[in-house]
Amino acid sequence: MGKKALIIGGPGTGKSTTLKALEKKGYTCYPEISREVILDAQKNGIEQLFLTDPLLFSQRLLEGRINQFKKAEMQEGTVFIDRGIPDVTAYLDYKKDTYPTYFKEANLQYRYDLVFLFPFWEDIYVGDNERYENRTEAKEIQSFLEQTYRNLGYDLIAVPQDNVANRVNFILSRC
Numbered sequence: 001m002g003k004k005a006l007i008i009g010g011p012g013t014g015k016s017t018t019l020k021a022l023e024k025k026g027y028t029c030y031p032e033i034s035r036e037v038i039l040d041a042q043k044n045g046i047e048q049l050f051l052t053d054p055l056l057f058s059q060r061l062l063e064g065r066i067n068q069f070k071k072a073e074m075q076e077g078t079v080f081i082d083r084g085i086p087d088v089t090a091y092l093d094y095k096k097d098t099y100p101t102y103f104k105e106a107n108l109q110y111r112y113d114l115v116f117l118f119p120f121w122e123d124i125y126v127g128d129n130e131r132y133e134n135r136t137e138a139k140e141i142q143s144f145l146e147q148t149y150r151n152l153g154y155d156l157i158a159v160p161q162d163n164v165a166n167r168v169n170f171i172l173s174r175c
Helices: 015-024 034-043 054-073 085-094 101-109 135-151 164-172
Strands: 003-009 028-030 078-082 114-118 156-158
Touching: 003 015, 003 054, 003 135, 015 028, 015 078, 015 164, 028 054, 034 054, 054 078, 054 085, 054 101, 085 101, 085 135, 114 135, 135 156
Parallel strands: 003 078, 003 114, 028 078, 114 156
Antiparallel strands: none
């Protein structure tokens, strides 16, 4: 059974870049799936599904992240996952949206072994086609993510603001 190492943090903190570097080193990595959901919605004429229908967007994310979790359990060694199941409720709480209780139940049912927190990093934050948040919103989301995971009893391992190679080495030294 694989160890599930989660990489979390607000938008634009360097998670995906670090995950790609871990993948290049031969580790099994599951990318952030929200971009897939967003791009799929855009193909269907919905520019920002999270803004248009947050609950539908979040249900799709929850399903995808549960699938990633289950696949990670079947792998040998450490599996790195970009964003986890609790991110869904953190974002909904940030938006002050209501959601069914099974969202919070999923947070309790599916537990990760390690959670690496990428702090907001002003110098590397860049907006793009799928990232609608400005810097202020990204910082607020970061706070909601941290609080959600801490409330669930996770010990967050803060990843230093450093180059990608050093971030990878930091993460691997704690797995």
